[in-house]
Amino acid sequence: MPPQLETTQVKPETGASVLQLFTWEEIAIHSGQGSSKQDQWLVINRKVYDISSFYRKHPGGSRVISHFAGQDATDAFAAFHKNETLVKKYLNSLLIGELAPDQPCCEPNKNESLIKDFRDLCVTVKKMGLMNANYLFFALIFLHIILLDLAAWIIIYYYGISWMPFIFSIMAFATAQVQYGWFQHDLGHISVFQSTKWNQWSHMIVMGLLQGGTPSWWKHMHNQHHAKPNCYRKDPDLNMHPLLFSLGKPLSWELGKMKKKSLPYNHQHKYFSVVAPGAIVPFFQLIIFYFTYTRKKWLELLFIVLFLVRNFLMYIPLMGFKIFVAYYFSARFLQACWFIWVTQMNHIPMQIDYDKNLDWVSGQLAATCNVKQSWFNDWSTGHLNFQIEHHLFPMMPRHNYWKVAPLVKSLCAKHGVNYQCKSLLTAFADILHSLKESGDTWLEAYLHA
Structure with missing residues (x-):
């Protein structure tokens, strides 16, 4: 079984939130396959995003972003977006966590x-x-x-x-x-x-x-x-x-x-x-x-x-x-x-x-x-x-x-x-x-x- 997700907390001295930590195994579960077609997560630069309610609104098309559900989309994201800084502002609302420090930068395979x-x-x-x-x-x-x-x-x-x-x-x-x-x-x-x-x-x-x-x-x-x-x-x-x-x-x-x-x-x-x-x-x-x-x-x-x-x-x-x-x-x-x-x-x-x-x-x-x-x-x-x-x-x-x-x-x-x-x-x-x-x-x- 994958480890339990860490609870989001707030640092008293800064007020900044501590993002939940995930493993690649946990992310792979949210691939939008089977009966949970709308349960979709993906990873960009080690950040984990929940696109379950966003993929239909994606300007580049709902299917292209869904094809990376449960996967690392870092290089595809860079390949398709001319102004990454601008796009990342819109991604902030979808951010739910990040890869745990012990996780590699990409899937194990x-x-x-x-x-x-x-x-x-x-x-x-x-x-x-x-x-x-x-x-x-x-x-x-x-x-x-x-x-x-x-x-x-x-x-x-x-x-x-x-x-x-x-x-x-x-x-x-x-x-x-x-x-x-x-x-x-x-x-x-x-x-x-x-x-x-x-x-x-x-x-x-x-x-x-x-x-x-x-x-x-x-x-x-x-x-x-x-x-x-x-x-x-x-x-x-x-x-x-x-x-x-x-x-x-x-x-x-x-x-x-x-x-x-x-x-x-x-x-x-x-x-x-x-x-x-x-x-x-x-x-x-x-x-x-x-x-x-x-x-x-x-x-x-x-x-x-x-x-x-x-x-x-x-x-x-x-x-x-x-x-x-x-x-x-x-x-x-x-x-x-x-x-x-x-x-x-x-x-x-x-x-x-x-x-x-x-x-x-x-x-x-x-x-x-x-x-x-x-x-x-x-x-x-x-x-x-x-x-x-x-x-x-x-x-x-x-x-x-x-x-x-x-x-x-x-x-x-x-x-x-x-x-x-x-x-x-x-x-x-x-x-x-x-x-x-x-x-x-x-x-x-x-x-x-």
């Missing part, structure tokens, strides 16, 4: 030395100025996307809708939308401007007016992905398991043993290229309206409508409604293909399982890998070829990933953490290899387990 070295690295990164954005870089990024967007319309305006200009215009439109996606990703991670509000408003404009999406839904989903990448039931990017795909050998074996299937997963490596983007296009078009309406995000909904009106006015007079629909959804499908291959090359081939409560570095490295640097790779992926560095430092401006990469490699080498970096084609091929292995694992369990 974690590498304390690795955690300490990573936190030292975070201090070094800030001193080097790697968390500061180069405004000229992002200005040029934005300018080239606007030019691509305009080029798509100009091609149709000057050359009409014969096959060649039609295809080139679709490619320009899809490329612009992909690049808008990478840019809104930067803004959503508060990595472009120093001011959080400037990032948030710019995110709403780029995501809504220029891309036709909802930043609130993106934030709700993407923050969870970063908090617990490749952790089933915590990373929403795995929601396609088992609806469309069987992902990861442990989950595939479990699914096969339960004799469950929605599709023939042993063939998923064959249908991935069409089914994954084909499912994303209608899902995205529907979810943006559903989310903004049910969450009453009226300004975001207005921006989405304005995006559609803008494109209707630009293209329908030139090609008619029916051809525009074919044009628009062809570009969206091409965009979805680009998005799927880039985002999944870093994750699907990696470890996919339930949350093992790994330390921040080990958890992120187990779920992510890099693709070799080149001008094309950097541009086509929005610098997400540096997925490891992005996951460790999600608020770092993307143009600084290559600078911090050697430091991350040294940290991983020192502590025996696997740092994977591949060629672009190898990363793409590994998606299919991984899907085939998972599908074969599912079939084996389905037939024989």
